[in-house]
Amino acid sequence: MSEFFQANAEVLQRRWPALFERLMAEDSSAIEAELTQGLGSTLSVNGIQLTSRHERTHEARTQAASLPDKAQLHVYGTGLGDLPGVLLERTNLDRLYVHILNGALFALVLQLIDQRQWLEDPRVELFYAGDLSDICTPFFALPAEMLLADDFNAKIRDRLVNEVHLTFNNREFDPQLPAIQQRLRDSLEVLLADDDVAQLFGTCSDREIYVIGTGPSLENHFERLAAVRAQAERPLFICVDTAYRPLRQHGIIPDLVVTIDQLISFRHLPFEESDGIPLVYLPMSSTQVLKAWKGKRYGAYTASPVYATLREQHPRAELHAGGSVIHPAVDLAVKMGGTRITLFGADFAFPMNKTHAGWDDGDLGPALEQARHWVHDGNGERVRTQLNFRGYLCVLERYIARHPEVSFLNSSRAGAMIVGTQFNPEFVQ
Template sequence: MKLQKVETNQNDSVSNGWKIASAKSGRPSLVRSDGRWCESRYSPEVDARRRVEKNGVMKGETVLLVGMGAGELPRAILDVIDKEGRLAVVEPVAEILETVADNETAGNFLSDSRVVTLAFDPKKNAGKIKIQENKQIIICNTPNEFNAGILELLKNYEPDRFIINPSVEWPEKLSALKELFSDLEVRMKSSLHQEDLLKKNKSINRERFLSAPGVSELRNLLDGSDAVIAGGGPSLEKIAKIIGNNADWIATSRALLPLHFLGITPHLAVTTDPQEEIARHFIFPDNSVIPPAVVFPTVSPHTLNAVPQIISAFAEGDGGKRMKTLREEIGELPAGGSVITSAVGLAVLMGAKRIFLAGADFAEPMMKTHVKGTSMELSRAAVLGRFSTLENFGILGERFLCSKGERSFAKSVGGESIPTRKNLMIYARAIQRLAKKYSHITFFQLSKDAVELDGIEYVKADEVSFIRSNILLPSGTRMRKNGELYEDR
């Protein structure tokens, strides 16, 4: 939205440099301290209703909103969730909260018993954070306290939806949190784009998903040994040839065929994507045994049909509070990045003491996007008739990425500038956060051609003595006590 200067009139309220101005519809709209509109100067209430509809908010849901604006978005959410729902508002700028609270029209939602508000203000003494099940406003005066408050909100409220207000402002002290929510917003947009497909898959997969063993049954099976996570990046081939079957492999779906061609059989595969073409990764040319796969309920039914043995897992927080008991019964894995994020979460759940990343490159050196042997090569071969060489094919792909602004560069483990993509860096940051969260586990990168991950050491694969364990995976069928909570939406 193009920002425009605003003139003051006598009906507007001003506080701490921020301003609540009357839009042409008569509704309040937030204006920055430099006099520019953050929200619509015409009908902010219409924009708010459209955003709520776009995000699929439903009656009775709990919603976490980042950025209150002038209050039109919170009010639109409250109208939809009705009296059974709840709203947690995270406001990174306390001055905005104060400006909204000083305006009777803009701030009337703050007194709603369904609303709790958490705000960051380094100039105030917030005291101990305590989230209660009633109306209140909590002020945090340090970034750590604010982060802790958000975590407590997530724990106590278990939101069904996350909405990030386009007008949200972030102070410099919260830059890390801004990056986290920015990454989350990209992932949410992707999920919303595929929402119909996710619902359809989840409905079709219901019976088999509920009757399979759950990922919770894998807890601590590695018993302090090592796990090697195989992504589908270009470095996997070299690393896999060194390690062979001398480690406990957990493979993403894209890594399965390359490992198979090298004679390596992972203990487990992990697949989370809903697209039908993912099933190709589970079709081996010589009808070899396909390893058991940990799957989300939203994967393609074609993928589910291609895997003889599945182990069910929910994405962390799937279904919010309504599905909590079923998620606990079956088990859940993080899903904030790529499938590698879920694979790392699986290794953590299984009790790995050390986690090694192989083919988790988040980079595309020399226009190579994936390891040799993936089903991606078959797709490329189908269109190669229009190009003279794979190199020409890659050059055209590179031009396309650059034209879309998707190409970027990052520092590699080896200290070089290496080509990557914006979405790959989102996945890389997700792994960094997991490594920081599970500080009791040692993480290692095995390739110098991978994007350097903060807080994760590099080690040569041929210098590691991998500690293995005897894993006996669960099998058979299950009867779910809380199966009726399974939701197709």
């Protein structure tokens, strides 16, 4: 071992003995790192530079400047130790939490570079990011290690990415955008003619509820769902808009449909046989689709600033939102009184080399070949997905964590593992 490692190890053994043992079990030889030269130098892993190769300290100071002047701060990723070192120059910093995103990588850095400057500081606390269930704020996440996070810390990586991208993702929902204002004006006539979604709340407190999404694993359950639907006593079926057509094609009539997206058209929600099927919607939905729907309609808002004026002028109950129609569908199930909710097609991934059940590749978004990201499935294996799906998963997991009174079940191991759910033994062996 190098002299750097011996010096670093002494600090780690003294301050965090259990963490040190975990680091020693990491296979740092599996990290293919090489020295990258510029005006200075850095390490590159799989072509990804851990830091600037020109001026590491200047980069770290730029990163530090984005963090507020708070007594407690969080850094995700260890890098080469530059950012923790710069932050510890702040005299009013009481505690710096450093979260390891790749254990093997950090073990390698400990062999190559003296890290004692920040490891010895009594204000530092060090642990694996994956040991906590969620992210902490305020934080800075090192960009390179957002890409290099290992499997153990991947869930926290996903939540970091979602948080970092939040402002960018919300740019299309600025209430001041003319297109947004026009759509809300167009929908007002429908909204005022329809009932408040609050009328559905508390109406199913003694009934199990199935919430049906459009993930590929839904295809494995069409036959069983049709049989359950035919029973005299059965769970309530709530489906998202894109699941409506494939369900009907398999003879399954949902009890409620939820839609939120202005891009949902008659292709997704054919109205011809919608008699007797209630539709729950947000005002951003297509006015033409809403008007054509034959079943009863219930309007709802979310906490989004988009609905601020409408909420004040024309009050309606709110449903939880997080980018996907699955979020208000699940929230509706909870607010209707569901205490046992089974999720179908809530995959947040592309198992079985498909993007959606009942739709061709690319019909409802990017094609399978464009999937560049991954999550762990119910078997602990990696399954391909896209970045926004990972974000939707994070939002749902946080929602589930806030509702411990509800038993959330998953009907498949094929899709993403959803933290906080158990597998429904009626559908998963």
